[in-house]
Amino acid sequence: MLRFITAILTSLSAGAIYALMSTALVLVWRSTRVINFAQAGQAVLTTYIGYEITIRTGSYWYGLMAAILSGALIGAMIDRFFLRPIFKRVKSGPIVMIAPVVATLGLLGIIQAIIGFIWGLNYQALAAPVSTDGYKILGTVIAFSPFNLMVLLSVTITMVLLTVLFQKTNIGLALRASAYSPEIAKLSGIKVDAVRTLGWAIAGAAGGLAGMLYVPDSYLHPNSMDVLLVFGFIAAVIGGLDSLFGAVAGAMILGFAINFAATYISYKIVFPTAFVILILVLLVKPGGIFSSSKGRKD
Amino acid sequence: MHKISANRKRLLTFILLGWALLLIGDRVGEFRQYQGSFVAMYALAIASIILLTGYSGQLSLGHSALMAVGAYAGALSINNLHLHPVIALIIAALVAGIFGLILGIAAARLSGPYLAGTTLALAISLPTIANQFTILGGEQGVAFDIGTPPARYGEDFSQYKWFFWISSLAALIMIWMVANLMHSKFGRVFIALRDNQTAAQLAGINVGRQKAVAFGLSAGVAGLAGGLLVMLISGVSPSAFPLSLSFSLLTGAVVTGVYDLKGVMLGGLVLVAIPEIADSVGSRVGGSDGFTIALPGFLVSALLILAVLFLPNGPGKLLKKKM
Numbered sequence: 096m097l098r099f100i101t102a103i104l105t106s107l108s109a110g111a112i113y114a115l116m117s118t119a120l121v122l123v124w125r126s127t128r129v130i131n132f133a134q135a136g137q138a139v140l141t142t143y144i145g146y147e148i149t150i151r152t153g154s155y156w157y158g159l160m161a162a163i164l165s166g167a168l169i170g171a172m173i174d175r176f177f178l179r180p181i182f183k184r185v186k187s188g189p190i191v192m193i194a195p196v197v198a199t200l201g202l203l204g205i206i207q208a209i210i211g212f213i214w215g216l217n218y219q220a221l222a223a224p225v226s227t228d229g230y231k232i233l234g235t236v237i238a239f240s241p242f243n244l245m246v247l248l249s250v251t252i253t254m255v256l257l258t259v260l261f262q263k264t265n266i267g268l269a270l271r272a273s274a275y276s277p278e279i280a281k282l283s284g285i286k287v288d289a290v291r292t293l294g295w296a297i298a299g300a301a302g303g304l305a306g307m308l309y310v311p312d313s314y315l316h317p318n319s320m321d322v323l324l325v326f327g328f329i330a331a332v333i334g335g336l337d338s339l340f341g342a343v344a345g346a347m348i349l350g351f352a353i354n355f356a357a358t359y360i361s362y363k364i365v366f367p368t369a370f371v372i373l374i375l376v377l378l379v380k381p382g383g384i385f386s387s388s389k390g391r392k393d
Numbered sequence: 394m395h396k397i398s399a400n401r402k403r404l405l406t407f408i409l410l411g412w413a414l415l416l417i418g419d420r421v422g423e424f425r426q427y428q429g430s431f432v433a434m435y436a437l438a439i440a441s442i443i444l445l446t447g448y449s450g451q452l453s454l455g456h457s458a459l460m461a462v463g464a465y466a467g468a469l470s471i472n473n474l475h476l477h478p479v480i481a482l483i484i485a486a487l488v489a490g491i492f493g494l495i496l497g498i499a500a501a502r503l504s505g506p507y508l509a510g511t512t513l514a515l516a517i518s519l520p521t522i523a524n525q526f527t528i529l530g531g532e533q534g535v536a537f538d539i540g541t542p543p544a545r546y547g548e549d550f551s552q553y554k555w556f557f558w559i560s561s562l563a564a565l566i567m568i569w570m571v572a573n574l575m576h577s578k579f580g581r582v583f584i585a586l587r588d589n590q591t592a593a594q595l596a597g598i599n600v601g602r603q604k605a606v607a608f609g610l611s612a613g614v615a616g617l618a619g620g621l622l623v624m625l626i627s628g629v630s631p632s633a634f635p636l637s638l639s640f641s642l643l644t645g646a647v648v649t650g651v652y653d654l655k656g657v658m659l660g661g662l663v664l665v666a667i668p669e670i671a672d673s674v675g676s677r678v679g680g681s682d683g684f685t686i687a688l689p690g691f692l693v694s695a696l697l698i699l700a701v702l703f704l705p706n707g708p709g710k711l712l713k714k715k716m
Contacts, residue, residue: 130506132513181702190651190705193452196509197647197701200454204640204694211687317687321636325517328510363525366518373514374499381502 101237102358103351108243110350111250115305116320116327117334117342118257119298124336125274126294132199133173135324136206137299139317141166142306143214146221146315155224155307162303170299174292177202207317216317223311246308253304254343257297261339270294274337326353329373335383344385348372400573407569414561418554426553427625428665430560434621435645436661437564440571441614442646443654448575449607450587451500455512456615457638458519463489463616464623464633465529468537473528478539478624482563485620486613493612497605516639520631534630537623560621567617572654574610583607637690641667644697650704667692 116134123131131137145162149155178198185194225241261267272280273290281287306320313319330349334341349369356368376383418426438460445451453459467485470476476484496515500508523529542555574580582603585593594600623629645664649656668689675685 124506130510132509181698184702185705190701192450192505193446193651194701194705196452196506197643198698200640200643201694201698201701204637204690204697208687208691208694211683211690213683215683216686217683321517325514329514332507332510366521370514370518373511377503377507377511378499381507 097232097235097237098358101239102355104237104239104243105358106351106354107347108239108246109354110347111247112305112309112323113326113330113350114250114254114343114346115301115308116323117330117346118254118339119301119305120327120331121334121336121339121342122294122298122301124331126270126291127174127178127195129178129195129199130328131298132196132324133202133206134298134302134327135320136203136210137166137169137173138302138306138323139315139320140206140210141169141299141303142221142310142315142320143210145303145307146219146310147214149221155222158221159304159307162307163300164303166299166301166303167296168299170302171292171296173202173299174295179288210317219315221307221310221315227312242311249304249308253301257339266290266293326369329369332373333376333383334385338383338385341383341385345383348384399576403569403572403576407565407572411562411565414557414565418557418561423551423553426551426557430553430556430621430625431665432658432661433557433560433564434618434625434661435642435664436657437567437621438615438618438642439645439649439657439660439664440568440654441611441618442642443649443651443657444571444575444583444614445607445611446643446646447651447653448580448583448587449604449611450583451604451608452505452509453500453512453608453611454509454636454639454643455496455515455519456611456642457634457636458512458516459489459493459612459615460619460622460638461519461523461629461631461634462492462612463619464537464629465523465535466616467620468535468623468629469528471537471539472535478559482559482617482620482624486567486617489616489619490609490613493615494605494609496612497608498601500608501601501604512639513636516636520634523631530630532630532632534628534633536628537620538627539624556625559624563617563621567614568654568657571610571614575654579606579610637693640697641693644693644700647697647700648704663696664693667696 116138119134119138120131123129123134141162144165145158147158148161149158152158178195181194181198185191223242223245225245227240227242229236229238229240231237259267261271269280269285269290270293272283272285273287274294277287280290302320305323309323310319326349327346330346331342333345333348334343335345349372352372353365353368356364414429418429421429438456441459442453442456445453463485466488467481470481470484471478500511503511524531529535539555539559541552542550575583582593582598585596585598586600586603586607590600593603619634623633626633641664645657645660648663649660671685671688671692675688678684
């Protein structure tokens with residue numbers, strides 16, 4: 096029973112981090128129709144910035160703020176000064192098909208190399224602001240710590256804030272309209288390019304938060320977010336790539352599936368489980384489980 | 394009549410190329426021979442990417458994993474089944490090809506970014522699976538020993554020259570076969586898929602099946618390259634097939650022009666040259682360890698982006714336009 100409850104709790108906190116990554120991927124996909132593979136690089140770069148600030152100031156919270164803000168800034172800059180020029184330049188020929196993917200991959204490689212230049216390639220540890228020792232229930236220590244609880248709460252708050260932003264504000268309306276139909280949004284006077292950059296900024300901030308919440312229970316290395324990119328992508332595909340609700344739900348489904356597989360079968364089958372889920376969703380319901388039928392179809 | 398002469402011309406080109414390589418192999422030192430074997434192996438792997446992306450229009454980031462499949466299949470057939478190394482290399486290609494065909498059936502239903510993400514997931518997850526089976530040797534991997542050169546070539550015939558011969562010959566034969574295939578009905582069908590799927594379908598092409606076939610063929614070529622790679626490093630382990638290998642291959646393909654097989658040798662040269670350039674730059678600048686280790690990745694990625702920006706159709710097309 097205890098094992099079961101622990102599995103639920105760890106699934107929730109793991110799923111919460113995947114949800115941040117899948118939300119970031121979905122935000123960029125909706126605004127730009129690009130799967131941003133550089134997301135892993137952006138997230139880990141901003142986490143390194145957060146790590147540096149944490150060490151200099153001695154406070155995790157300053158580091159967290161720095162990571163989120165720099166994440167937003169870097170995301171916006173990548174859209175404005177990197178991808179937009181590439182889209183402008185590469186317009187014809189069969190290369191158009193692969194150019195966005197290749198560009199974000201190249202960017203991922205460059206960001207990871209730059210991190211290596213600045214911080215080296217050693218594994219770094221980032222201390223959590225609260226204890227990472229598991230809670231003790233009836234004399235047994237379970238694999239769920241105050242820090243995991245903090246992860247769960249921070250992601251819940253973030254998701255509530257994002258929902259309010261998207262559903263209750265004019266900016267959210269502009270974001271949704273630009274994703275739904277850029278042409279009509281433009282005709283209604285929305286600055287689609289600026290809104291698109293805003294989408295990238297929010298995605299970048301979510302990536303920074305994901306990194307700062309993931310690294311204390313893991314380690315910091317230029318490649319440490321690669322796995323999260325894959326899980327975030329799978330979660331986004333489960334949710335249909337287009338829907339923010341789907342991204343979160345997909346992340347939770349994935350979190351539960353792989354944590355239960357790890358608890359009850361073996362941690363060794365985490366990757367195979369995730370991969371099988373991805374293939375199954377793509378074969379059975381390629382549009383994702385939660386995709387809205389009204390969305391853009393391309 | 395015209396077509397036959399084109400095919401003969403191609404065969405002649407490859408024979409001349411092989412003869413030139415034979416002469417070069419005799420005249421350079423062991424280190425260059427060893428590097429030459431890597432050039433041939435990379436050229437072959439890049440050819441597999443061009444076959445898939447350039448011709449059939451599917452993008453794969455999972456070719457490092459497909460190479461690993463071939464490499465493990467080859468190693469197991471030498472170690473456990475005690476087969477002849479040449480047969481082991483053929484098995485490497487076949488097993489990877491079958492694996493790729495199955496994967497291709499799933500991949501055929503995916504478009505651009507979905508396919509890229511799925512193959513990325515494959516590239517990251519497959520090596521970790523290899524870690525978990527004792528027959529695959531875990532993190533340590535298993536040996537891949539092609540054996541010493543036959544005695545009839547004389548005492549002076551070094552192991553590196555042997556590597557160079559096997560690697561070059563395998564690459565030449567396979568790339569020749571791919572080139573022939575791409576100039577046949579297969580190639581035209583693939584190009585039709587790439588350029589306009591709907592039109593291809595209207596012309597009576599079974600889009601799903603042909604995409605899967607392209608994936609399988611490409612995987613087979615990649616599997617052979619994987620077998621050659623682990624022959625050169627004498628063993629196969631998960632760490633020999635990092636995600637960055639897939640990125641390097643993609644860079645090699647884009648740099649040489651992803652729609653043209655002619656440049657694959659150049660791509661192989663670039664991939665072999667980059668670590669060496671990085672090494673000499675690193676030692677000259679005298680940067681930290683992190684700088685030296687991260688520099689090759691930086692150069693590969695920068696080259697990838699620059700190539701997409703400035704040579705979107707490959708250097709060949711650029712020259713043609715200038716003339």
